[in-house]
Amino acid sequence: MTDKELIWVGSARTDLSALPDDARRQLGFDLREVQRGRAPRDWKPMPTIGAGVVEIRVREADGAFRLFYVAKISEAIYVLHAFQKKTQKTAALDLELARSRYAAVRRQRQEK
Numbered sequence: 001m002t003d004k005e006l007i008w009v010g011s012a013r014t015d016l017s018a019l020p021d022d023a024r025r026q027l028g029f030d031l032r033e034v035q036r037g038r039a040p041r042d043w044k045p046m047p048t049i050g051a052g053v054v055e056i057r058v059r060e061a062d063g064a065f066r067l068f069y070v071a072k073i074s075e076a077i078y079v080l081h082a083f084q085k086k087t088q089k090t091a092a093l094d095l096e097l098a099r100s101r102y103a104a105v106r107r108q109r110q111e112k
Helices: 012-017 021-035 092-111
Strands: 005-008 043-045 053-060 063-070 076-085
Touching: 012 021, 012 076, 021 053, 021 063, 021 076, 063 092, 076 092
Parallel strands: 005 076
Antiparallel strands: 043 053, 053 063, 063 076
């Protein structure tokens, strides 16, 4: 079985690259597991963003880091957003950014 393609939406790839090395490695490892059809180590569904959206969670000495993706689409895994979580509750701006990127993915797929 071949790995499922990753499609980076908006600045998600650049945002992931800007995170500390260890957090980036752990998020990358978990994303690779998803590509191979397996579940990430620490995750939760994010229906408030959209159906099928999943949050990968990593906790480091530097803080908490998150990556939102959707894998339910057959052709690829869409990486919506990667960021450092600053408070207990995920910031409204991070949620809204992921929502708008997911909406853009859905619109683009309907146009094809």
